Amino acid sequence: MLLKRLTEASGVSGNEKEVRDLIMSSLEGYVDEIKTDRIGNLIVHKKGSNPSGKRLMIAAHMDEVGLLVKDIDSSGLLKFMPVGGIDKRVLVSKAVTIGEKKLPGVIGAKPIHLQKRDEWSKVLDIDDLYIDIGATSKEEAERQVSIGDYVAFDTPYSEMGNGTIKAKSLDDRVGCSILIDILKSDIDADIYGAFTVMEEVGLVGAGPAAYQIKPHMAIVLEGTLCYEIDELDSHQMPTMLGKGPAISLIDRTTVYDRSLREQVVKIAQENKIPYQFRKTSMGGNDSGRIHISGTGCATTGISVPTRYIHSPLSLISKSDYDNTYRLVEAIIREFEKGAI
The missing domain is CATH 3.40.630.10 (Zn peptidases)
Structure with a gap:
């Protein structure tokens, strides 16, 4: 289709x-x-x-709308900026693909178990989020990702309910x-x-x-x-x-x-x-x-x-x-x- x-x-x-x-x-x-x-x-x-x-x-x-890689930290996590108007409240734990090779990744953040109580009621800022591609070092991540790579959400097309399309x-x-x-x-x-x-x-x-x-x-x-x-x-x-x-x-x-x-x-x-x-x-x-x-x-x-x-x-x-x-x-x- x-x-x-x-x-x-x-x-x-x-x-x-x-x-x-x-x-x-x-x-x-x-x-x-x-x-x-x-x-x-x-x-x-x-x-x-x-x-x-x-x-x-x-x-x-x-x-x-999507994201753009702006930095790679020492542990191999990718920092990013939004491209277009995105509600940052919906980003945590979403699957993404990075670059032309569509490298899979997941948007991560500090687990709720490790957050202080006053953090629970706050919306995480973009700077508090990162993309995890499973790399263990900056050097490993740099072999797969470059600064400026585009990041798209990874959501397969499907149909649900009474004639509703999800994508x-x-x-x-x-x-x-x-x-x-x-x-x-x-x-x-x-x-x-x-x-x-x-x-x-x-x-x-x-x-x-x-x-x-x-x-x-x-x-x-x-x-x-x-x-x-x-x-x-x-x-x-x-x-x-x-x-x-x-x-x-x-x-x-x-x-x-x-x-x-x-x-x-x-x-x-x-x-x-x-x-x-x-x-x-x-x-x-x-x-x-x-x-x-x-x-x-x-x-x-x-x-x-x-x-x-x-x-x-x-x-x-x-x-x-x-x-x-x-x-x-x-x-x-x-x-x-x-x-x-």
């Missing part, structure tokens, strides 16, 4: 090559043009019907997977696909990608935060699992084009596709750079709700994945007719 292969690939921000190569091989024979720019974005063009002459860009970012890096391999599905479909529309780099460290790749494509309209595909518990009122829940794709209103980087959003909602309703609104302004995505590139571009953010985002594992609903694909496909068909 493509989503399994995408999520299990390593692609911490700035180190997206494994993901990029997988996407390129998946799209071979399905697109007319494919290139990698100097910053590492993968940009593809599927030629098709385009009565309006407008350029449609669909973007999804390849990178994931790492669903933000945003879920968007990449849907975009690949779209590009491989029989939709006869002119589409520029942008698989961007380094979204998690400041939307780095999206601006250069949009500069090259010069889109009139863009769809940003994401895995977005999902949190629904009984103690919260419905307006405090950003998205809910199983309720359909989330359409963005506003976030940290974009106030989304109202006219385009209303058209997207109408398309969902006409096609009987369940949808919800992303009811938070926290976070951001590649739209923050795309919509201000060149002379400007109307964007819409369409996301798959994702529980436990920016952690070693996340959950999505298969029905949300399928309905997000349906909505994007329906939008493209309207674009193809020149209705948007």
Whole structure:
């Protein structure tokens, strides 16, 4: 399954090559043009019907949050720094892989038995954690690991419950997977696909990608935060699992084009596709750079709700994945007719 292969690939921000190569091989024979720019974005063009002459860009970012080795101590333990926004409370005892050879390791800390009582109530700082690769000395560790090596979480893809997928890096391999599905479909529309780099460290790749494509309209595909518990009122829940794709209103980087959003909602309703609104302004995505590139571009953010985002594992609903694909496909068909 493509989503399994995408999520299990390593692609911490700035180190997206494994993901990029997988996407390129998946799209071979399905697109007319494919290139990698100097910053590492993968940009593809599927030629098709385009009565309006407008350029449609669909973007999804390849990178994931992770870690970077910054030091090796005398006992062979690795010290690290985060890459992207990671909640340090969830790091202890997590399995990871280091470097191109995917050396296995475990994030460790002082055992609770040896902690002082006042330490029990404190969140361990990154500097209190380390990665254990089973080495017994700095020299032994240095034969396997180098300063600057990327560290990815080691979470196998699996399915659980009633149509729920568990994996790492669903933000945003879920968007990449849907975009690949779209590009491989029989939709006869002119589409520029942008698989961007380094979204998690400041939307780095999206601006250069949009500069090259010069889109009139863009769809940003994401895995977005999902949190629904009984103690919260419905307006405090950003998205809910199983309720359909989330359409963005506003976030940290974009106030989304109202006219385009209303058209997207109408398309969902006409096609009987369940949808919800992303009811938070926290976070951001590649739209923050795309919509201000060149002379400007109307964007819409369409996301798959994702529980436990920016952690070693996340959950999505298969029905949300399928309905997000349906909505994007329906939008493209309207674009193809020149209705948007």
